[in-house]
Amino acid sequence: MNKLNYKNDYPLLEKHPDKLKAMTGRPIDDLTMEKVLSGDVKLADGRIHKDTLLMQAEIAQSAGDIQIAANLRRAAELTNVPDEFILQAYNTIRPYRSELEEILAVADTLEQEYEAAETAQFVREAGEILKNSKRLKGHR
Amino acid sequence: MKTTKRKQQYDQALVNQDVLSQEAPEIGLVALDGPNDPRPSIRIVDDQIVEMDGKTREEFDFIDEFIVKYGIDPAEAKRAMALDSAEIAKMLVDIHVSRRQLLKIASGLTPAKLVDVVSKMNVVEIMMAQMKMRARKAPANQAHVVNVLDNPVLLAADAAEAALRGFAELETTCSVARCAPLSALALMIGSQTGRPGVITQCSLEEATELKIGMKGFTSYAETVSVYGTESVMSDGDDTPWSKSFLASAYASRGMKMRFSSGSGSEVMMGYAEGMSMLYLEARCIWLVKAGGSQGTQNGSIDALPLSSSMPSGLRAVAAENLITSMLGLEVASGNDTHFSHSPARSMSKLLMQLLPGTDLVCSGYSSVPNCDNTFAGSTMDCDNYPDYYAVQRDMKVDGAIVPISDEDAIAIRLKAAKALQTLFYTLDFPEITDEEVEAAVYAYSSADMPKRNVAEDIKAGTHIMESDFNGFDVVKALHECGYEELAENMLLMLKQRVAGDYLHTSAIFDDDFHVVSAINDENDYAGPSTGYQISDSRWERLLRHMDCVSPDDYLSAANADYIPGIEECGPALPGTNSDEVIIAVSPTFGKEQTKTIVDLPHNIVLRELAAGIEEEGLTPRFIKCCNSSDLAVIASEGSKLSGSGISIGIQSKGTTVIHQKDLVPLDNLELFPQSPLYDKKIYRAIGKNAAKYAKGASPEPIPGMLDIKTRFYMLKSTILHNHETGKIENKKPIELKVAF
Numbered sequence: 001m002n003k004l005n006y007k008n009d010y011p012l013l014e015k016h017p018d019k020l021k022a023m024t025g026r027p028i029d030d031l032t033m034e035k036v037l038s039g040d041v042k043l044a045d046g047r048i049h050k051d052t053l054l055m056q057a058e059i060a061q062s063a064g065d066i067q068i069a070a071n072l073r074r075a076a077e078l079t080n081v082p083d084e085f086i087l088q089a090y091n092t093i094r095p096y097r098s099e100l101e102e103i104l105a106v107a108d109t110l111e112q113e114y115e116a117a118e119t120a121q122f123v124r125e126a127g128e129i130l131k132n133s134k135r136l137k138g139h140r
Numbered sequence: 141m142k143t144t145k146r147k148q149q150y151d152q153a154l155v156n157q158d159v160l161s162q163e164a165p166e167i168g169l170v171a172l173d174g175p176n177d178p179r180p181s182i183r184i185v186d187d188q189i190v191e192m193d194g195k196t197r198e199e200f201d202f203i204d205e206f207i208v209k210y211g212i213d214p215a216e217a218k219r220a221m222a223l224d225s226a227e228i229a230k231m232l233v234d235i236h237v238s239r240r241q242l243l244k245i246a247s248g249l250t251p252a253k254l255v256d257v258v259s260k261m262n263v264v265e266i267m268m269a270q271m272k273m274r275a276r277k278a279p280a281n282q283a284h285v286v287n288v289l290d291n292p293v294l295l296a297a298d299a300a301e302a303a304l305r306g307f308a309e310l311e312t313t314c315s316v317a318r319c320a321p322l323s324a325l326a327l328m329i330g331s332q333t334g335r336p337g338v339i340t341q342c343s344l345e346e347a348t349e350l351k352i353g354m355k356g357f358t359s360y361a362e363t364v365s366v367y368g369t370e371s372v373m374s375d376g377d378d379t380p381w382s383k384s385f386l387a388s389a390y391a392s393r394g395m396k397m398r399f400s401s402g403s404g405s406e407v408m409m410g411y412a413e414g415m416s417m418l419y420l421e422a423r424c425i426w427l428v429k430a431g432g433s434q435g436t437q438n439g440s441i442d443a444l445p446l447s448s449s450m451p452s453g454l455r456a457v458a459a460e461n462l463i464t465s466m467l468g469l470e471v472a473s474g475n476d477t478h479f480s481h482s483p484a485r486s487m488s489k490l491l492m493q494l495l496p497g498t499d500l501v502c503s504g505y506s507s508v509p510n511c512d513n514t515f516a517g518s519t520m521d522c523d524n525y526p527d528y529y530a531v532q533r534d535m536k537v538d539g540a541i542v543p544i545s546d547e548d549a550i551a552i553r554l555k556a557a558k559a560l561q562t563l564f565y566t567l568d569f570p571e572i573t574d575e576e577v578e579a580a581v582y583a584y585s586s587a588d589m590p591k592r593n594v595a596e597d598i599k600a601g602t603h604i605m606e607s608d609f610n611g612f613d614v615v616k617a618l619h620e621c622g623y624e625e626l627a628e629n630m631l632l633m634l635k636q637r638v639a640g641d642y643l644h645t646s647a648i649f650d651d652d653f654h655v656v657s658a659i660n661d662e663n664d665y666a667g668p669s670t671g672y673q674i675s676d677s678r679w680e681r682l683l684r685h686m687d688c689v690s691p692d693d694y695l696s697a698a699n700a701d702y703i704p705g706i707e708e709c710g711p712a713l714p715g716t717n718s719d720e721v722i723i724a725v726s727p728t729f730g731k732e733q734t735k736t737i738v739d740l741p742h743n744i745v746l747r748e749l750a751a752g753i754e755e756e757g758l759t760p761r762f763i764k765c766c767n768s769s770d771l772a773v774i775a776s777e778g779s780k781l782s783g784s785g786i787s788i789g790i791q792s793k794g795t796t797v798i799h800q801k802d803l804v805p806l807d808n809l810e811l812f813p814q815s816p817l818y819d820k821k822i823y824r825a826i827g828k829n830a831a832k833y834a835k836g837a838s839p840e841p842i843p844g845m846l847d848i849k850t851r852f853y854m855l856k857s858t859i860l861h862n863h864e865t866g867k868i869e870n871k872k873p874i875e876l877k878v879a880f
Contacts, residue, residue, distance in 0.1 A: 006659045006660075010641065010644075010659050010660055011639070011641035011654070011655045011659075011660065012639055012640070012641055013635070013636070013639035013641055013655070014654070020638065020639055021638075022638050028635060028638050028639060031631065031634070031635050031638065033615075033619060033627065033628060033631060036612050036615050036616050036619070036631060037616055037619060037620070039616070041612050042612070043355070043356070043608060043610040043611075043612065045612070045638075046356055046394075046610070046611060046612060046634045046637060046638060047393065047394065047637075047638070048392070048393065048394035048637060048638050048639075048640050049638070052638070052639065052640050053391065053392070053640060053643075056640045056641070056643055056644070059644065059659065060644060063644075063658075063659055064240075064243070064468070065434075065468065065644070065645060066213075067210060067211070067429055067430055067431070067432040068432050068433075068434055068643075068644065068645065069432075070210070070432050071384070071387050071388055071391060071431070071432025071433070072391055072432075072643065074385075074388040074391075074432070075387075075388040075389075075390075075391030075392040076392070077388075077392075078388055078389060078391075078392035079392045081392070083350070083351065083354055086350075086389050086392070087347050087350065089385065090346070090382060090385055090386060090389065093379070093381055093382045093385060094377050094378055094379070094382050095374045095377060095378070095379060096374075119385075119388065122381065122384070122385065123381075123385070125381060126379060126381030126382060126385070129202045129205065129379055129381060130379065132202075133201070133202050133370065133374075133379075135374055135379070
């Protein structure tokens with residue numbers, strides 16, 4: 001499939017609504033008022049799908065927004081990660097909070113349990129940085 | 141020491157209550173050129189940056205390391221860093237060099253080099269460059285919607301009004317953090333009532349903010365702060381990696397987010413390490429870019445009182461916005477902090493972003509009175525709307541908000557407050573009384589609100605946070621209680637989060653929920669008549685509700701007849717009585733116009749002039765000059781016909797002159813040009829003096845009067861005079877008979 005391009009394919013909701021679905025797999029066009037009223041639509045139906053973020057990453061890349069594209073790819077990986085673990089992972093990589101091992105364990109969980117390889121790598125780097133700048137737990 | 145009286149006045153000036161500071165470069169209290177600012181440098185080996193701004197890889201702190209790893213493009217850096225800074229500065233203001241070309245160059249510039257480039261520019265050049273480099277073609281604006289009581293009814297009403305005024309983004313925060321869920325909900329209801337497509341945020345501690353966002357009550361975030369030194373970043377409890385992780389987290393939930401930075405924060409927190417505010421901010425901006433955020437709110441933000449106390453401080457603040465745009469990022473420019481007592485100084489600062497336009501001109505225009513602003517007050521608040529609108533109109537510039545009528549404000553505030561009232565009732569949340577709705581609609585500030593049980597609101601908020609309750613439940617409840625349209629709009633907003641189109645640079649929504657971003661509305665400014673243009677319909681919208689007077693307002697219904705007591709009695713002939721003084725009136729005097737510019741009736745004017753003449757024992761005679769509205773001509777005609785050679789000429793608006801027949805028309809004995817200042821007493825005195833001249837005396841001239849406020853009568857004066865001029869007839873002077 002050709003990569004999406006910002007000139008032809010954006011906004012996705014207007015150009016490619018058929019390709020859009022919620023995290024639950026529900027097509028975006030199925031998010032109708034009738035379905036909401038019948039109680040058929042859950043919180044997760046309002047969540048963005050991994051594939052959508054990857055498509056948006058292609059749009060960003062084509063427009064020259066390299067870093068935004070990278071962020072959207074990491075975000076795509078995080079769609080599978082529960083809110084609580086996201087907040088836990090975030091807190092783990094903040095200064096003076098964790099041992100390196102704890103950070104590496106979070107990275108491993110991200111990689112193995114949630115297939116978030118790029119983010120896991122990013123978290124490992126965060127750990128490295130905390131180690132090198134002496135900002136792991138106990139350094140203060 | 142004795143001071144001049146002018147100095148005593150000068151000391152009272154509002155601007156003198158601001159704190160201006162001398163530089164203390166050693167601690168970083170300096171806008172530009174800190175003693176420890178590095179010289180720009182780069183060394184690249186095998187496509188790897190091994191040295192940047194005077195530091196080798198081994199000497200990098202984690203900010204350098206992050207910028208080098210994720211930010212600067214080494215291939216471009218080779219070319220771009222070789223360019224002379226002044227050359228790049230010239231390209232920034234050169235309309236023949238496109239934004240895209242400059243984005244490419246900037247992608248290879250180090251923080252020190254970016255600072256070096258903008259340091260070559262004066263504020264006008266910075267503004268020119270800002271106009272070209274802004275990411276989104278159409279400027280937009282963001283408002284603070286807050287109150288010290290966290291009153292949700294008032295928030296909903298204020299949000300609706302702000303949305304109707306055209307703010308594309310609304311942000312709130314809370315005095316009591318646990319009020320946040322209801323505040324976010326109120327903001328969402330209000331915003332979508334005011335204008336569908338407005339996005340909202342609730343500024344809180346990260347975890348809560350993220351959670352409220354995940355529930356679908358807010359649609360963007362901007363609290364992710366970054367700093368320019370490792371120590372401050374660490375004090376802020378983060379590293380570039382943790383902040384970027386948050387950026388991904390927000391995007392993973394379909395929420396737009398921008399970082400927050402701003403010069404001065406590092407020195408404020410004690411670790412500027414002898415580096416200038418702008419250099420440290422340039423590092424922040426690169427960090428924002430490298431972290432994958434689509435934009436940042438910057439321009440000193442909270443630290444504006446500090447940065448603006450520095451020499452060239454506000455220029456540096458404008459420059460940091462420019463650097464942000466050079467890196468292709470969305471700029472919410474920092475007009476969100478009360479930094480000066482002086483309205484003139486505040487507006488001058490704002491103009492640097494308002495005139496060129498930024499993606500969001502104010503990163504928080506206070507839509508409520510500053511006394512109610514829990515963000516500690518903004519540069520402009522709701523009391524300043526008239527100033528802001530006047531600037532838009534005066535300069536034909538789109539500051540991205542529009543005037544509204546009070547009727548419209550009342551209607552939309554009522555609609556939002558009632559929607560929230562009904563929603564709360566349906567959801568079994570704490571009651572909103574009719575009294576509260578009424579108060580919220582007409583309130584100036586939260587002081588006008590009846591007391592509300594905050595503990596109960598907090599309880600409801602806690603329930604929201606601890607249960608599954610989410611945006612879809614709100615949609616359902618709204619629909620079920622009759623707010624179908626509002627429900628549809630909120631559903632559309634939730635769908636946008638599934639689509640993710642608004643995760644891109646500078647994204648906002650128009651009224652129909654079409655996303656407008658730098659992707660599909662890229663700024664293509666390339667000189668005059670290119671880039672963003674104010675359409676005819678937009679211009680009409682910027683002018684509407686501006687309380688303009690119409691020329692007709694100044695003209696009373698056209699009178700065909702003279703006011704009672706005045707009648708024409710044939711051609712005016714030369715007088716022979718040396719005891720007479722002629723009062724010569726203009727074409728519409730006493731007829732089509734009946735009173736002076738300050739509404740003094742013409743018959744009273746004539747009576748007073750005549751009485752003054754009679755007090756001196758002489759006789760007034762009245763003529764009308766038909767062929768000119770020019771006071772000099774009128775008076776000159778009068779003096780030629782006057783037996784004494786003295787006349788008083790008077791225009792309908794009340795401007796008066798005493799003339800003598802041997803003077804050229806433009807000369808006079810006494811002129812009274814300030815018609816708005818003249819009352820009965822003055823006209824009587826004029827009559828008296830004219831009579832004294834007729835008797836050959838040399839009276840003391842009536843003292844000149846001055847009031848600069850008469851300037852504001854210029855429009856009325858112009859209209860009255862044009863009306864009079866339109867009534868000129870090519871006829872000889874007519875004798876008037878006036879009875880009192």
